[in-house]
Amino acid sequence: MASEKPLAAVTCTAPVNIAVIKYWGKRDEELVLPINSSLSVTLHQDQLKTTTTAVISKDFTEDRIWLNGREEDVGQPRLQACLREIRRLARKRRNAWDGDPLPSSLSCKVHVASVNNFPTAAGLASSAAGYACLAYTLARVYGVESDLSEVARQGSGSACRSLYGGFVEWQMGEQTDGKDSIARQVAPESHWPELRVLILVVSAEKKLTGSTAGMRASVETSPLLRFRAESVVPARMAEMTRCIQERDFPGFAQLTMKDSNQFHATCLDTFPPISYLSAVSWRIIHLVHRFNAHHGDTKVAYTFDAGPNAVIFTLDDTVAEFVAAVRHSFPPGSNGDAFLKGLQVRPAPLSAELQAALAMEPTTPGGVKYIIATQVGPGPQILDNPCAHLLGPDGLPKPAA
Numbered sequence: 001m002a003s004e005k006p007l008a009a010v011t012c013t014a015p016v017n018i019a020v021i022k023y024w025g026k027r028d029e030e031l032v033l034p035i036n037s038s039l040s041v042t043l044h045q046d047q048l049k050t051t052t053t054a055v056i057s058k059d060f061t062e063d064r065i066w067l068n069g070r071e072e073d074v075g076q077p078r079l080q081a082c083l084r085e086i087r088r089l090a091r092k093r094r095n096a097w098d099g100d101p102l103p104s105s106l107s108c109k110v111h112v113a114s115v116n117n118f119p120t121a122a123g124l125a126s127s128a129a130g131y132a133c134l135a136y137t138l139a140r141v142y143g144v145e146s147d148l149s150e151v152a153r154q155g156s157g158s159a160c161r162s163l164y165g166g167f168v169e170w171q172m173g174e175q176t177d178g179k180d181s182i183a184r185q186v187a188p189e190s191h192w193p194e195l196r197v198l199i200l201v202v203s204a205e206k207k208l209t210g211s212t213a214g215m216r217a218s219v220e221t222s223p224l225l226r227f228r229a230e231s232v233v234p235a236r237m238a239e240m241t242r243c244i245q246e247r248d249f250p251g252f253a254q255l256t257m258k259d260s261n262q263f264h265a266t267c268l269d270t271f272p273p274i275s276y277l278s279a280v281s282w283r284i285i286h287l288v289h290r291f292n293a294h295h296g297d298t299k300v301a302y303t304f305d306a307g308p309n310a311v312i313f314t315l316d317d318t319v320a321e322f323v324a325a326v327r328h329s330f331p332p333g334s335n336g337d338a339f340l341k342g343l344q345v346r347p348a349p350l351s352a353e354l355q356a357a358l359a360m361e362p363t364t365p366g367g368v369k370y371i372i373a374t375q376v377g378p379g380p381q382i383l384d385n386p387c388a389h390l391l392g393p394d395g396l397p398k399p400a401a
Ligand code: DP6
Pocket: 018, 019, 021, 022, 023, 024, 032, 038, 127, 155, 156, 157, 158, 159, 211, 212, 304, 305, 306
């Protein structure tokens, strides 16, 4: 048990991000360098976030980590890569200081505790928020001020995009050491206040093929993936940036759907093929296209990552009608009143015309388990209140309140 006061305790939160131009494929597995650039929207932490506490103390004899209350193996390679990178950056910074006035935090072991405010297994990009939060919190506790892309990235590629709020690009870079493979904000969270995000949770089951193994197989076997990375993504990055800058929703929405579809096409082009979309995912795709056709305008977009859950983008004036369409096509199971979580959405009627245009018999209840309504949000935050710490002064998890 620790006897001395810890040298430092820091608690931070970090957001989930959802890519609208997808990252799929690494050119360097060790350094986590991608074969193409990607672009994402940072989701609001009021609905989805990871909270992480890091404590360093001279009394700790080993690094330890607790995830959602359970102690995990700290020897896991990606975790080790993050810890190694942070300590390297801290050493570099200390060497730059003459006389070393900083406390010898570098020789200290660290205890880390991390929790998500959403189900980890729901396929909601928990690793991105988790590793971004880890990198951000460790940086504060070890006094690192440099760019953290390379730290977060080595935990999980997409995590480097969760280091910023708003709209974020991850530039693939060209250098073999990865120094130019960094995340950068394209526009802040205040840029497009009307944009809304709905997460349609289809399945909370763990996915069959993880993204790391999936993208390795795609890089090895899919000619379509190579074509995508070399000949499609560069122009799409420029076009997506323009759509965001000009708040061109139809342009943004169409490109988002096309890029999701192309990512899933590369999965099918992988040998043996990978399939992340379920029958319910496909029904959501049809629902969105019919909804848009009915309006004669692109009012809603879908995107899917390595799992069957849909992430929907729309504008605030369309949310209520689209939620009514989802409720109609995917009647809630027994959780009728808990079907919609997050931001308030006023109930709206579904017109007979729209219902006819959807041309869909409702599924058996529970096809869509629940919806989380959210919006674009800020990047990682430091929590100043010591009550927020997940670890006590002894460096062990506080008993859950
Ligand atoms: C489909 O970042 O989870 O969500 O770098 O191997 O940890 P690793 O992969 P990860 O892959 C995310 C893939 C994606 C698309 C995206 O977020 O860009």
